[in-house]
Amino acid sequence: MSRLLIVHHTPSPHCQAMFEAVISGATDPEIEGVEVVRRAALSVSASDFLEADGYLLGTPANLGYLSGALKHAFDVAYYQILDSTRGRPFGAYLHGNEGTEGAVNAIDRITAGLGWTKAADYVVVSEKPGKDDLEKCWELGATVAAGLMES
Template sequence: MPRLLIVHHTPSPALQEMFEATVSGATTDEIENVEVVRRPALAATAVDVLEADGYLLGTPANIGYMSGALKHFFDTIYYPCLDATKGRPYALYVHGNQGTEGAVRAVDGIASGLEWQKVANPVCVMGQPGREDIEACWELGATVAATLMG
């Protein structure tokens, strides 16, 4: 059974809402035979990444960059997973209060180095997530999980 790994850093109520929406989308009844595994960024390991078939990443934008927790995740898994995970699908959601561009650019750069394939545009939310933002997160989770069904 294909496995979707959701790696997230969720230090705020806004990010918790976004995380729950992505999980809900990834685990909706329409998604069949995809196992969804959730790991906080500081707990996710190279083994988690190697055992997964696709990735959904969540982070706050801190001072124009991804969270230190997600950067630590990438530092930990980059070389052990470099060759073995090429071509795997990924997507990203980001919450910020002053801008999300730097965080998106940083994650996309690292994912590009890993040769992961972006399967959806990032969901970027500024301030308190609204209904449309939460729906976009749900769609993101469902989209990434659906890519693994085929």
């Protein structure tokens, strides 16, 4: 069975709505053979990353950067996972009222350094997530999870 690790920092109702939509997509009954594991960014370990076959990252964009919690997750695990997770697929969703470009850039740099493969376009939402935004989050979760299904 494949494992999808969702690492998230969910401090607001908007981030929570996006997180729930991602989970719903990733756990769709039509996706078989994929275990979905959820970890808050401040509690994820290098072992969690190593045991996963793919990743979904969720963060608010604070002051033009990804959350300190998600940055911390990578700070404590980066060198332990650097060589062992290359080529693994990932996706990301972000919420910010303005200045999300810095957060997107940070995710791009971190994941490029790790050698991860972007499996789907990021979902970036400003303001309150609407129906279309939440559908994109659902699709993100489903796409990354489905990519891990064993043939």
